[in-house]
Structure formats: C-alpha cells, structure tokens
Amino acid sequence: MTGPVANAAYIAIADTPSFIFLWVGDGLGLEQGRQCLKKWGFRRCEDICWVKTNKTNATPGLRHDSHTLFQRSKEHCLMGIKGTVRRSTDGHIIHANIDTDVIIAEEPPYGSTAKPEDMYRIIEHFALGRRRIELFGEDHNIRSGWLTVGKGLSSSNFNSEAYVRNFSDKDGKVWQGGGGRNPPPEAPHLVLTTPEIELLRPKSPMKNxxxxxxxxxxxxxxxxxxxxxxxxxxxxxxxxxxxxxxxxxxxxxxxxxxxxxxxxxxxxxxxxxxxxxxxxxxxxxxxxxxxx
Structure with missing residues (x-):
C-alpha cells in the first residue's frame, strides 16, 4: 500500500493507545520513516537497531549501492506511539525496561525480506495488547497470536467472527476505544497478569x-x-x-x-x-x- 491508501489504512486500524514498529532500513529511510509516522498520527519514541552478522550467509562481495559511503551492516526499526501511556499508571498496557534497543542477529540470504525473530519477542514483551497485525507479510511471517496481511501470502484461513470473539468478554463485548481513553486492566484484549508477574515487573524509581x-x-x-x-x-x-x-x-x-x-x-x-x-x-x- 502506498500514498493515501496506506495512510487511510493505518488510521482506520490504529487504536488509542497503540504502537507501530516500522522497518526503515538505513540512511535516507530513517528520515522517510519519521515522516510516515508523523503523517499517520504517531510520535517516534524509540529506534531499535539490528546489527547484522553473516556467519552462515557469508557472501564473496560487499553489498552496497551508489548512494552509500559506508558498507551497510545494520537496519533500523522505528517505534511510534499513538496516545499517551504512563508507566506509573498504565502498567497493564506496557511492560517497560525488559529489552534492549539493539538486536544482533544473522543476516538472511540475499533477496530475503525476513527480519529477526527477536523483533517479535520485543513487541510481545512490551505491548500487552493481544491485537497484533503485521502488514506486507509473507508466508514466513505467519506467527501464532498475529494477524498477517500481505499480497505475498499463498493462503489464508482468516475468519473475522472468530477473530473478534478472541477479544470479547464473557458478555460478548469488545473494547472499542476511541476518545483518547486508555483501556482498563480488565479489558479482554490485554494480556492477563498475575501477582507473581507483577512482582517480577521492573519498577520505576520512587520520587525523591x-x-x-x-x-x-x-x-x-x-x-x-x-x-x-x-x-x-x-x-x-x-x-x-x-x-x-x-x-x-x-x-x-x-x-x-x-x-x-x-x-x-x-x-x-x-x-x-x-x-x-x-x-x-x-x-x-x-x-x-x-x-x-
């Protein structure tokens, strides 16, 4: 999706609060990615860097193009936030301070669009909402707990009614959001927590x-x-x-x-x-x- 179509799609599916993780490559892509986040109504708040290794996929020549001055050996994923989330009051929505912003992982074979598995783990650890969608996905992106959308998929078993039921309470109600309201801890689309999990959660320093x-x-x-x-x-x-x-x-x-x-x-x-x-x-x- 490009242009107005992509813009309308992101606005339509993005709840408040919500988070977006956008792979932008390197160099010029960083600036273009920031412009996209701003246009879609997100504030850039983090930059996750993938440092590539090539132990198993070594190539005889360097990979670069005519626009680079240095050999490219990393990619960036920009994280944007829509709405306001505070660690002091919204610990049921986010789980902060558990991952670093650097991923060191093997580079995929030449021509592949695969990204590190660690990226999924970071997203699932941080954002405690269970409604997760991946756009521009391919068969290798299909993952349990995610809705994968993309023209590169060879098949789909998506059922919209079953999908909605996954995020409804015992009365069949689904959190609709809107109006800038953050969901309460008992919202059915959030990951359930326990007292044991809360004891393990990193705490912010006390004031004074x-x-x-x-x-x-x-x-x-x-x-x-x-x-x-x-x-x-x-x-x-x-x-x-x-x-x-x-x-x-x-x-x-x-x-x-x-x-x-x-x-x-x-x-x-x-x-x-x-x-x-x-x-x-x-x-x-x-x-x-x-x-x-």
Missing amino acids: QQQMQQQSASISLTPSNSTNKLATLNSPQNPNAIGLNQEASSSNFSGPGPWAPPAEGFKGREGGNMGPDDRQMEITEILNLIEH
Whole structure:
C-alpha cells in the first residue's frame, strides 16, 4: 500500500493507545520513516537497531549501492506511539525496561525480506495488547497470536467472527476505544497478569528516593539514645509524632532545622524555658505517651 491508501489504512486500524514498529532500513529511510509516522498520527519514541552478522550467509562481495559511503551492516526499526501511556499508571498496557534497543542477529540470504525473530519477542514483551497485525507479510511471517496481511501470502484461513470473539468478554463485548481513553486492566484484549508477574515487573524509581535514603543514612549515623529517638520521631517522615509534640508545645524547636538537638530551646506547656531536670521529665513523659 502506498500514498493515501496506506495512510487511510493505518488510521482506520490504529487504536488509542497503540504502537507501530516500522522497518526503515538505513540512511535516507530513517528520515522517510519519521515522516510516515508523523503523517499517520504517531510520535517516534524509540529506534531499535539490528546489527547484522553473516556467519552462515557469508557472501564473496560487499553489498552496497551508489548512494552509500559506508558498507551497510545494520537496519533500523522505528517505534511510534499513538496516545499517551504512563508507566506509573498504565502498567497493564506496557511492560517497560525488559529489552534492549539493539538486536544482533544473522543476516538472511540475499533477496530475503525476513527480519529477526527477536523483533517479535520485543513487541510481545512490551505491548500487552493481544491485537497484533503485521502488514506486507509473507508466508514466513505467519506467527501464532498475529494477524498477517500481505499480497505475498499463498493462503489464508482468516475468519473475522472468530477473530473478534478472541477479544470479547464473557458478555460478548469488545473494547472499542476511541476518545483518547486508555483501556482498563480488565479489558479482554490485554494480556492477563498475575501477582507473581507483577512482582517480577521492573519498577520505576520512587520520587525523591535518593533524598529519603540520605536522610535514613543520617539517622543511622547518630547515637542511639532517648534524645535522638525524639529527634527521629519529630522528623518530616513521621507526621504522627509531630502531632503529639504539637500537643505538648506550640513551638517544638527554636533551632535552625527539624534535626536540631531537641533539648536546645525546648519549651514546656506554658511556653517558659525549662531546667535540665524539667526537660528530662517532659521528654520521658512524651516517650511514655508514644510507647503506650
């Protein structure tokens, strides 16, 4: 398919969200591929590179054409996305950080359009939707779980009714999408998951995780006694303890920050300065209240 026909076909079959993987060869094909993705309503988000080896299909001469300055030994597959998918909320739609963007695989015999099997594996791992279609396919592209379309196919056993039933729920309803809505986790066309699978899923770093780790390290380096225990309870990470101390005093600390020694500038219930013995009794009283 070329021109307006191809454009209309991609727009008609592309759900929201959806992903496209487009082989573009090398050189000029990279720029042309990006233009195609933009015209079809996709944003380019990844570039998967196939580095070719020729251990079993070595040829006596170099393969190149009059437009190249270097010997071609790789191909690119551009990945485009339509819609918006976030790793933090849409883990039932995509499974990120499990594959690399480089494939090292044998080059097919001269004239063959075959691509690496690893490409299928990457797509199936990443995109958790089960509605998968391959365009311009040939007999060697037929794969379980995929709908293969192409004029190079010698036969077909496609049944449209059976195909639709594969993606319907118990009531026969099929997720239609549209309107920019992402499918819910229970959508019938998504790959089912289990708690065991979720435990294995790579997780994104927590927000401010590094800062929390630094604070934890600073706490562990301080001496372990009742004074530091009270300082820990009054940390920003322990709002409940802060609430208890606010009940005891309207101004917890007059020091420069939340980690200042609690005995310095500590004021009693009446707001007056306290002696060492009175301060110790006040601290002991609060600790007993927290522990019980």
